[in-house]
Amino acid sequence: RARALLQQLPPQDCDERYCPDLSEEERRQLRAFSAQRRREALGQGLTRPVPAPCHGCPCRKCGRRLNKGDPGVSASGLGDQFWHPSCFSCHSCHQPLVDLIYFQRDGRIYCGRHHAELWRPRCASCDQLIFVEECVEAEGQRWHPEHFCCLECDEPLRGQRYVMRSGRPCCRHCFDSLFAEPCQACGDPIGADSEEATHQGLHWHARASCFCCSLCRKPLRGQPLTCHHGQLFCSETCSLGWDSSSTASDSSDSAFASAPSPHS
Numbered sequence: 001r002a003r004a005l006l007q008q009l010p011p012q013d014c015d016e017r018y019c020p021d022l023s024e025e026e027r028r029q030l031r032a033f034s035a036q037r038r039r040e041a042l043g044q045g046l047t048r049p050v051p052a053p054c055h056g057c058p059c060r061k062c063g064r065r066l067n068k069g070d071p072g073v074s075a076s077g078l079g080d081q082f083w084h085p086s087c088f089s090c091h092s093c094h095q096p097l098v099d100l101i102y103f104q105r106d107g108r109i110y111c112g113r114h115h116a117e118l119w120r121p122r123c124a125s126c127d128q129l130i131f132v133e134e135c136v137e138a139e140g141q142r143w144h145p146e147h148f149c150c151l152e153c154d155e156p157l158r159g160q161r162y163v164m165r166s167g168r169p170c171c172r173h174c175f176d177s178l179f180a181e182p183c184q185a186c187g188d189p190i191g192a193d194s195e196e197a198t199h200q201g202l203h204w205h206a207r208a209s210c211f212c213c214s215l216c217r218k219p220l221r222g223q224p225l226t227c228h229h230g231q232l233f234c235s236e237t238c239s240l241g242w243d244s245s246s247t248a249s250d251s252s253d254s255a256f257a258s259a260p261s262p263h264s
């Protein structure tokens with residue numbers, strides 16, 4: 001319950017003491033933002049039986065009628081309007097807000113977290129609202145520029161190249177050592193700087209010298225291909241040729257003995 005409340009009503013959205021790293025200007029903006037929200041949008045939804053004059057009024061969320069005596073939730077500051085208790089929830093995250101602090105905008109109810117995010121982006125790293133002019137955006141998330149850091153080594157990545165991994169940025173160096181897949185053809189890891197081609201869960205450098213027919217070396221990017229035992233082929237003919245060359249590879253008179261092998 002306490003955790004859910006922290007999630008719904010992040011203290012750092014309204015109290016600068018939870019944000020020790022803010023500049024004086026950011027503090028000023030946070031104070032003004034918080035004061036304005038309290039004044040204009042904050043309230044508490046309270047459960048009470050729907051009074052007789054409101055018999056048959058539609059629920060603000062689902063539109064179904066509430067009858068007199070039914071439990072209804074009325075929102076302080078939104079007049080004589082009622083919600084079903086189960087309908088009184090955040091418009092964004094659907095967390096129930098009965099008997100809790102809510103915020104409203106345009107007649108809709110929000111938890112503190114999502115109401116704040118209607119106005120300000122939230123940093124995906126520190127979970128604080130962003131009051132500085134510029135922020136970093138990637139894959140629908142935003143960061144304070146100085147909080148956009150490698151998930152592994154914590155290097156700031158602002159202005160650097162990076163790879164997104166499970167919604168978090170990773171520097172190229174860490175990406176190569178943590179996540180790079182070995183190329184099926186040359187065996188080297190496929191670093192963040194290289195283009196990668198995948199097929200049936202296997203990985204290749206996308207360059208023509210790696211992603212090519214194992215027998216005739218024809219580049220296969222954007223071409224029809226078949227894959228047998230982790231080897232790529234441009235055609236059934238090459239695939240069959242490879243099979244006979246590898247089974248006959250001890251034989252010096254094999255027609256395919258001189259075919260370059262990717263494992264050589």
Ligand SMILES: [Zn+2]
Pocket residue numbers: 059060061062063064083084087
């Ligand atoms: Zn309803």
Ligand SMILES: [Zn+2]
Pocket residue numbers: 090091092093094095110111112113114115
């Ligand atoms: Zn919410």
Ligand SMILES: [Zn+2]
Pocket residue numbers: 123124125126127128143144147
């Ligand atoms: Zn941040």
Ligand SMILES: [Zn+2]
Pocket residue numbers: 150151152153154155170171172173174175
């Ligand atoms: Zn790193």
Ligand SMILES: [Zn+2]
Pocket residue numbers: 183184185186187188204205210
């Ligand atoms: Zn390769």
Ligand SMILES: [Zn+2]
Pocket residue numbers: 213214215216217218233234235238
């Ligand atoms: Zn081929």
